[in-house]
Amino acid sequence: MMKTAVKYLMISLMATLLFACKKNLLDQNPPADIGSEVYWKTQNDADLALSGIYSFFIQGFNYTASGNTGQGFGAGTPYWESLSDNAYSGAYSNIAQGAITPTVGGLQTDAYTTSYRAIQACNTFLDNVRKINLPSQTLYQYVAEVRFVRAYWYFMLTQLYGDVVLSTHQITINPANSQLGRTPKSVVMDTILNDLNFAASNLPNTAYNGHAVKGSALGYIVKVYMANRQYQQAAAVANTIISDGKFSIYTGGYKNLFLKPGQNNNPEIMFSGRYQVPTAFSPADYLYTYSSSFQPLGYLVDDYECTDGQPITSSPLYKPATPYVNRDPRLLATILTPGILYKGGIPFVPAAIGATAGFLNKKGVDSTRATVIGTQSDQDWVYLRYADVLLMYAEAKNEVSGPDPSVYSAINAVRTRPGVNMPAIPNGLSQTDMRSRIRHERRIELAMEGQRYFDLKRWALDRVIIPTIKDPNAAQRTFPLRDTIWPVPQTEIDIAKAVGNAAFKQTPGY
Numbered sequence: 001m002m003k004t005a006v007k008y009l010m011i012s013l014m015a016t017l018l019f020a021c022k023k024n025l026l027d028q029n030p031p032a033d034i035g036s037e038v039y040w041k042t043q044n045d046a047d048l049a050l051s052g053i054y055s056f057f058i059q060g061f062n063y064t065a066s067g068n069t070g071q072g073f074g075a076g077t078p079y080w081e082s083l084s085d086n087a088y089s090g091a092y093s094n095i096a097q098g099a100i101t102p103t104v105g106g107l108q109t110d111a112y113t114t115s116y117r118a119i120q121a122c123n124t125f126l127d128n129v130r131k132i133n134l135p136s137q138t139l140y141q142y143v144a145e146v147r148f149v150r151a152y153w154y155f156m157l158t159q160l161y162g163d164v165v166l167s168t169h170q171i172t173i174n175p176a177n178s179q180l181g182r183t184p185k186s187v188v189m190d191t192i193l194n195d196l197n198f199a200a201s202n203l204p205n206t207a208y209n210g211h212a213v214k215g216s217a218l219g220y221i222v223k224v225y226m227a228n229r230q231y232q233q234a235a236a237v238a239n240t241i242i243s244d245g246k247f248s249i250y251t252g253g254y255k256n257l258f259l260k261p262g263q264n265n266n267p268e269i270m271f272s273g274r275y276q277v278p279t280a281f282s283p284a285d286y287l288y289t290y291s292s293s294f295q296p297l298g299y300l301v302d303d304y305e306c307t308d309g310q311p312i313t314s315s316p317l318y319k320p321a322t323p324y325v326n327r328d329p330r331l332l333a334t335i336l337t338p339g340i341l342y343k344g345g346i347p348f349v350p351a352a353i354g355a356t357a358g359f360l361n362k363k364g365v366d367s368t369r370a371t372v373i374g375t376q377s378d379q380d381w382v383y384l385r386y387a388d389v390l391l392m393y394a395e396a397k398n399e400v401s402g403p404d405p406s407v408y409s410a411i412n413a414v415r416t417r418p419g420v421n422m423p424a425i426p427n428g429l430s431q432t433d434m435r436s437r438i439r440h441e442r443r444i445e446l447a448m449e450g451q452r453y454f455d456l457k458r459w460a461l462d463r464v465i466i467p468t469i470k471d472p473n474a475a476q477r478t479f480p481l482r483d484t485i486w487p488v489p490q491t492e493i494d495i496a497k498a499v500g501n502a503a504f505k506q507t508p509g510y
Helices: 003-020 022-028 043-057 078-083 090-096 107-131 136-161 185-202 214-227 231-244 254-258 284-290 330-334 386-401 405-415 431-445 452-458 490-498
Strands: 087-089 269-273 294-296 381-385
Touching: 043 107, 043 136, 043 269, 078 087, 078 090, 078 294, 078 452, 087 090, 090 107, 107 136, 136 185, 136 214, 185 214, 214 231, 214 269, 214 381, 214 386, 214 452, 231 386, 254 330, 254 381, 269 386, 381 386, 386 405, 386 431, 405 431, 431 452
Parallel strands: none
Antiparallel strands: 087 294, 269 381
């Protein structure tokens, strides 16, 4: 976070707030620097700043020229799937095919800068909010929400870049800040857990309502423990969520989890990026119904079982002539397959739109609205849901003590949900066999939700991408072990050199 970067962060923060609350902020004629004494006067100032902080979950890359639509960077948005064996996107093939460099740009750079813009916004809020005379309970809840968000973005950074610059206060332009180095990942993880534990202790223990709640924080504590293979702790916290009963499997249909109005007051959603039309609207219908730039791969499609619970390679229900019938219902709720009607009633023919993998994403796409460019959709990106917590509990508990009844109960609650009704996992599995079942279930249940890439990283495979995978353009997927930790953008290294910061170094291997 060097001098030039600091200036950029402050400008970006103000731009974000303007985007999130355009009308109100303009009406109030806000100052150019929200860290100034002029801004932090009323609760409305704090509310607007908090709204701006949440807006990072719905903005990021792929913005339209008007700036009104975007896709969040968080692990929970579909484009991360293209870095795994689940999907393909030409926009990110350089990373997926092992060609990542410090200057490759795109996601490798934008994930870094967006995360730090969000963190700077959080730190600015935390350094200034106490200037406002807020009721004690309100203050602690606001602080807890912002510390939750800060933890989220630092967690994202550590998963991608390992050791990162750590600051829990607003970065300002001074010589000391221009000399910051990368803090060891283990220390950053301690800060993340401190923030999440504070959030869990001070957020309301209620259903999710668009703002982070206690369950949101506990869920990400589980994710942090899982990423660090601390299975005993992960199982304990996940069990707290399960026992508390504030969240449950949604019974209104799997596909409706990702569409409005099914997302309204949904008991399964624990955290999401919420769009508010017409100010900010989701690009899901347009991007994933019309665009062939993001395509699920046949490797994923072939992993969906038949309705008897058997793989397609062994089930008598599988018929090559009709390959998508008699399959796990989550397949057709997630992936647009040839012949299925879309775009208001047109049969999907992959070759007609260049879908060379043969498939398009369907999860989160409302085909009744995806008929014209500019559709102002309001589907939210789901970042965390109860099914994920159940599967993390099953995985962690299985790693600690093997497949006891609670492991079966957790995974079967996901598989047998209303509308899916897949057969329960057979009894008598070994720990190894149950591990394989859980990993399979995560791939199927969470497909197109941006989780697979991070799962593969934490499962410590020697390559994030399975070596036999080929992209639709016939390129062989390779993913060197070095690439499990990304280089920081070369621009950051250049700035560090310019100001004589020898402490800020590039990721080893780059």
